[in-house]
Amino acid sequence: MxxxxxxxxxxxxxxxxxxxxxxxxxxxxxxxxxxxxxxxxxxxxxxxxxxxxxxxxxxxxxxxxxxxxxxxxxxxxxxxxxxxxxxxxxxxxxxxxxxxxxxxxxxxxxxxxxxxxxxxxxxxxxxxxxxxxxxxxxxxxxxxxxxxxxxxxxxxxxxxxxxxxxxxxxxxxxxxxxxxxxxxxxxxxxxxxxxxxxxxxxxxxDIFMPGSKYMVLDLGGGTADINVHQVADDGSLQELHQASGGAWGGTKVDASFIRLLCAIIGDDVMDAFRSNHPGDYIDLLREFEVKKRNVKAEMETTINFKLPLALTQLFEAMTNMTFQQALVNSTYRDDIISTADKIRIKPNLIQGMFRDPLVHLEDHIRCILAKPQMRGTSTFLLVGGFSESPIVQETIKRKFPRVKVIVPAECxxxxxxxxxxxxxxxxxxRARVARFTYGIAISKPFIEGHHPSEKKKVTPNGVLCTDVFHKYVESGESIDSDSSQTLSFSAARGCSTNRVRVYRSTMADPMFVTDEGCNLLGEVILTREADDLNSSQKIDVSLTFGGTECSVVASDAQTEKTFRSKFDFLNT
Structure with a gap:
């Protein structure tokens, strides 16, 4: 435990x-x-x-x-x-x-x-x-x-x-x-x-047998979050591919539904309806939430919606036109039937609302599976609220027929x-894959002909090359969840707070922190007590990048006394 x-x-x-x-x-x-x-x-x-x-x-x-x-x-x-x-x-x-x-x-x-x-x-x-x-x-x-x-x-x-x-x-x-x-x-x-x-x-x-590989597709309201895991001999899990995905969740379908209505009644009417009748707007989305959970990849029956009375009345007041007239004049006149206070949407149209997130999802999954280390990934686990949708499940199964798709109860x-x-x-x-290359900025002895002249700096300690990217972790590298990388540096005399800038890069082996693809990620902040300020200290800084969050521990190299230290990625 x-x-x-x-x-x-x-x-x-x-x-x-x-x-x-x-x-x-x-x-x-x-x-x-x-x-x-x-x-x-x-x-x-x-x-x-x-x-x-x-x-x-x-x-x-x-x-x-x-x-x-x-x-x-x-x-x-x-x-x-x-x-x-x-x-x-x-x-x-x-x-x-x-x-x-x-x-x-x-x-x-x-x-x-x-x-x-x-x-x-x-x-x-x-x-x-x-x-x-x-x-x-x-x-x-x-x-x-x-x-x-x-x-x-x-x-x-x-x-x-x-x-x-x-x-x-x-x-x-x-x-x-x-x-x-x-x-x-x-x-x-x-x-x-x-x-x-x-x-x-x-x-x-056999999905959880040692050595097995499977992909987790966490399909929520906002994002699709994808990981690939391998089961270790002791039953723990090792990440094989860094977490990836995008904004391809269920809210994309909701947005398509609202865009469809806007194409019929106009953005200005929808904006006024949303602002002045939020209760009716919420009820409309709640009803759509119920209906979209029943959409299938193969279906013949229409999906029926009750339009809020406030919406149709507002539309008529703002345009001097009935909703039925607007529908006849729209590009959806063959796919939507309006009767009294209801609209009936044909299957092909409501199925199309799922197309954008599902196409992005399919393309992304194929890109992941094409990588050599993914060979042998034969099972998908579908979880998250969007995974409960029949059309999502059926589409994944149809697009990847050789993969076993498991949708747990109450996914x-x-x-x-x-x-x-x-x-x-x-x-x-047990282990995760680094999404980026992580490192810090250091200075090294300047080498003529090797280092660019604009990085040359003359100091009391000699001629140095500045902005050198000192790499801790490389993008794509598998890191144990509790493993750390340690760097020693000298804390200045009289300085209670020392800061070490941490950078990340999309490149595997950047030379300088100013290279293209490098960004300042944040700072490691080290705080020393008052009785430590009268002398310079050799401090060991251990950075951990394999956890769910980056963490840092700093200590005196001689006495092993630990200093207060933290990452700060939110400094303005």
């Missing part, structure tokens, strides 16, 4: 849906799958039931938290109906803002549904704090009252996220009163992989439950 915690609680903060689950350490030892999850969230309309709740959050005019999930949706809808919503902040499906922001920092703002902005960290922290409190209340209700330090918390993030985004989520969790030492970051496809080996429909098959909860298991045993993932 990796810890002495009495319980592990995992929070899956998703793009579209979020939830939590937990298990007791005493019960985990005998039954790893004895995991409890919330199952009482139900949408107020559209007949949609979920073991997770929507990732949306409401703040008042003073930016104080009001509500989260279905309650936030319904509360905001009522505010709009009362015309008292203008000073509120309503955020929905905002997680992807971290993945899309290349300049993410602690002061990053995100915009709500009406374009008003708040600090991103405040929004994420409030959501995490809500789910944390929900989990604590459920534990308490079941008679399990633990002290803060007796709970290990696990927060899931997409494996394709940047180091800055992972650190941002860690700091948001700290703002939500989760102590840093009690928090683990779990990568979503890894968590799903860990979970699947314990599921009843996966036991006994939408595989990440959440796997994160709980990961919290008990983080070493289940």
């Amino acid at each position: 990796a810890s002495n915690y009495e319980a592990v609680v995992a929070i899956d903060f998703g793009t579209t849906y979020s939830g939590y689950a937990f298990s007791l350490t005493s019960e985990y030892k005998t039954d790893p799958m004895k995991i409890s999850a919330n199952n009482s969230w139900v949408a107020g309309s559209a007949g949609l039931m979920s073991m997770k709740c929507p990732t949306c959050i409401l703040f008042d005019k003073d930016k104080n938290f009001v509500s989260f999930g279905y309650e936030a949706e319904d509360k905001y809808s009522n505010l709009v109906m009362d015309n008292s919503h203008h000073e509120y902040y309503f955020f929905k499906q905002f997680k992807m803002s971290l993945h899309q922001n290349t300049n993410l920092n602690r002061d990053t703002n995100i915009e709500d549904e009406r374009g008003k902005s708040m600090k991103a960290k405040t929004v994420f922290a409030a959501g995490i704090e809500f789910l944390k409190k929900q989990a604590e209340d459920l534990l308490s209700t079941r008679g399990m009252n633990f002290e803060e330090w007796e709970i290990r918390w696990v927060l899931t993030v997409p494996a394709i996220w940047s180091d800055a985004a992972k650190q941002f989520m860690r700091e948001a969790a700290q703002k939500a009163d989760i102590m840093n030492d009690q928090l683990l970051i779990a990568l979503e496809p890894e968590a799903a992989s860990v979970c699947c080996r314990y599921l009843p429909d996966a036991k006994g098959i 939408g909860l595989a990440v959440l439950k796997g994160a709980v298991i990961f919290g008990h045993e983080p070493k289940k993932i």
Whole structure:
């Protein structure tokens, strides 16, 4: 066992849906799958039931938290109906803002549904704090009252996220009163992989035999997150291909549906409908969520939708035209039938809404399988909410007929439950593949004719070549999860804080940190105590790149005294 915690609680903060689950350490030892999850969230309309709740959050005019999930949706809808919503902040499906922001920092703002902005960290922290409190209340209700330090918390993030985004989520969790030492970051496809080996429909098959290789496709609302694992002799997992993927989740289908409506009624009408009738807009998307779960690759029946009365009335008021007239004038007149307050969409049209994410997914999978080290990968594990879609499952099976495709029961909860298991045993993932080449900037003796003249610098210690890329880890290299690389350097006399800049590169062997493809990743910050400042010290800096997060430990080379040290990827 990796810890002495009495319980592990995992929070899956998703793009579209979020939830939590937990298990007791005493019960985990005998039954790893004895995991409890919330199952009482139900949408107020559209007949949609979920073991997770929507990732949306409401703040008042003073930016104080009001509500989260279905309650936030319904509360905001009522505010709009009362015309008292203008000073509120309503955020929905905002997680992807971290993945899309290349300049993410602690002061990053995100915009709500009406374009008003708040600090991103405040929004994420409030959501995490809500789910944390929900989990604590459920534990308490079941008679399990633990002290803060007796709970290990696990927060899931997409494996394709940047180091800055992972650190941002860690700091948001700290703002939500989760102590840093009690928090683990779990990568979503890894968590799903860990979970699947314990599921009843996966036991006994050769996928988890030593030496076997399989691909995990974690298809969520926002992203498709893909990993390839090989089972080691001791049963632990080794990553064979660095985490990859893209924004090819279920929200792409939702966006196609909205674009279709916009092509008929116009963007201005849809914008007005979304702003002035958010409750009806949410109901429309909830109904589409239910309907799209039944779309198949081969189907003959139409999909029927009830259009909100507010939408058709708004359209007629803004255009002096009925929806039926607009439909006849559109390019969709042969594929959509309008009757009273309903529209009937033919199968080929709604199937086409899935085409873009599925084409990207297929192309990406083929690129991965074409690599030599992937030879022998004969099984796909489909997990995540988007994997529950029949057309997604059928398309993957049809495009890759020689591959065994396994879709576990409750595949939408595989990440959440796997994160709980990961919290008990983080070493289940033994090795990972580096996505980039990592290193630091150093100076070396200048060699005439070898080093460029613009890197030449005369110092009291001699003529040096600056900006040399000192490589720790090479892109594509397999790294043990707890292995580290150590570099020694001298800390200046009288300096309490020393900083070492860390760079990453898309190239395997860059010469300088200024080469094309190299970027400043962040800093290693070392803090020395007052009694160490009167002398220069030789400090060993050990960097670990094989975990779910980069970590650092610094110590005095002679006394082995440890200094406070941390990575900082969010410094503006």
